[in-house]
Amino acid sequence: MARHTITLIPGDGIGYEVSEAARRVIDATGVDIEWEVQNAGLDVVEEFGQPMPDHVLDSIRKNKVAIKGPLTTPVGKGIRSVNVALRRELDLFALVRPCKWYPGVRSRYQDVDLVIVRENTEDLYAGIEFAEGEKDTLDLIENIERLGGRRIRDDSGISIKPISVTATQRVFRFAFKWAIDNGRRKVTAVHKANIMKFTDGLWLRVAEEVATEFPQMEFEERIVDNMAMQLVQKPELYDVMVMPNLYGDILSDLCAGLVGGLGLAPGANTGDEIAVFEATHGSAPKYAGKNVANPMAMMLSGVLMLRHIGEKEAGDRLEAAIAAIVADGSNVTYDMKSSRDDPTAVSTSQVADAIIAELERAAVPS
Ligand code: NAD
Numbered sequence: 001m002a003r004h005t006i007t008l009i010p011g012d013g014i015g016y017e018v019s020e021a022a023r024r025v026i027d028a029t030g031v032d033i034e035w036e037v038q039n040a041g042l043d044v045v046e047e048f049g050q051p052m053p054d055h056v057l058d059s060i061r062k063n064k065v066a067i068k069g070p071l072t073t074p075v076g077k078g079i080r081s082v083n084v085a086l087r088r089e090l091d092l093f094a095l096v097r098p099c100k101w102y103p104g105v106r107s108r109y110q111d112v113d114l115v116i117v118r119e120n121t122e123d124l125y126a127g128i129e130f131a132e133g134e135k136d137t138l139d140l141i142e143n144i145e146r147l148g149g150r151r152i153r154d155d156s157g158i159s160i161k162p163i164s165v166t167a168t169q170r171v172f173r174f175a176f177k178w179a180i181d182n183g184r185r186k187v188t189a190v191h192k193a194n195i196m197k198f199t200d201g202l203w204l205r206v207a208e209e210v211a212t213e214f215p216q217m218e219f220e221e222r223i224v225d226n227m228a229m230q231l232v233q234k235p236e237l238y239d240v241m242v243m244p245n246l247y248g249d250i251l252s253d254l255c256a257g258l259v260g261g262l263g264l265a266p267g268a269n270t271g272d273e274i275a276v277f278e279a280t281h282g283s284a285p286k287y288a289g290k291n292v293a294n295p296m297a298m299m300l301s302g303v304l305m306l307r308h309i310g311e312k313e314a315g316d317r318l319e320a321a322i323a324a325i326v327a328d329g330s331n332v333t334y335d336m337k338s339s340r341d342d343p344t345a346v347s348t349s350q351v352a353d354a355i356i357a358e359l360e361r362a363a364v365p366s
Helices: 015-028 040-049 054-065 082-089 135-146 165-181 200-211 224-233 245-258 296-308 312-328 348-363
Strands: 005-008 034-039 065-068 096-101 114-121 187-193 218-223 240-243 269-272 275-277
Touching: 005 015, 005 054, 015 034, 015 065, 015 312, 015 348, 034 040, 054 065, 054 200, 065 296, 096 165, 096 240, 096 245, 096 296, 114 165, 114 245, 165 187, 165 200, 165 240, 187 224, 187 245, 200 240, 224 245, 240 245, 269 296, 275 296, 296 312, 296 348, 312 348
Parallel strands: 005 034, 005 065, 065 275, 114 240, 187 218, 187 240
Antiparallel strands: 096 114, 096 269, 269 275
């Protein structure tokens, strides 16, 4: 059996605990993985001068596959998100986020099986921002007025929203291919083209063009606000939804909510050559170090990773073991219980123990 070398970035906050739990269950599948553990985030700034040191990026570039825990971005302190920078630096242009309901999960909905494909490099996440009151911002405001735009108030901050033909084409081509390879039935392009003619309008036009390259796949479009309502009212009508970065961020959490919460929502940041797997949730600082966070989103990201590296059977076994623990309902964390302070909730590491035992049980011929 081939040995895989994979970069593991534990992350910070609850990252340490959920990563360790995920690593243990992935190892328990028997797939031969050499983990290159690389720390990143706020905890390494003092040592390396930056949250995403070059040697971490080099490790991912070399191994082509990484799995990472969440990394904290302090709100509004001028520090840019390391997660966003990582995706851009490695050109991980598509973020695939499956949202699947597993029997036993407490949710208002059942049988939800949705996939968000989020464009990962552009839109308001491009990081092109001009701070209120600075000279460059005032110059920009003058220039926009001179070019025929409306006068923007002088006391404004400005975030730029670029959407290119290049990035839109490649994310839709990726999404259509992914949908076909994974036996999905429909692709929905999500947009706000009625308001933002030159960005979301372009997005929709390019989506329609790319759709003609894949006549075997059903295609439709939805305006993002309507999409949000439809997802809440009739999620069963949708399948693979492709959306620009910001809508993808927001609707990912909405879809996670449909299937039991952030503790169960995995993801895969994918580029032409490199893939970095991570849960949708963040570092949940208030639970950090308490060994209570749900590791299943990170483990399900591991399932996606195993399939990506060609270990489909192991990925299927791990997903089945997670599903069995969810269905049984006794070895799950607080977020999956009927009340948040349910004393029968187990710890992060106990969930891993239960899944490892389930993998071992399933391996014994009956
Ligand atoms: P969050 O996802 O960290 O947490 C929101 C709430 O969801 C938590 O308070 C908790 O109640 C619940 N939750 C999240 N994950 C859980 C889990 N595994 N088990 C049980 N409950 C869970 O979102 P936030 O509070 O908005 O962000 C905290 C930090 O994480 C911020 O700095 C943010 O920038 C960062 N973040 C990082 C990533 C990433 O690394 N990709 C993604 C999102 C947010």
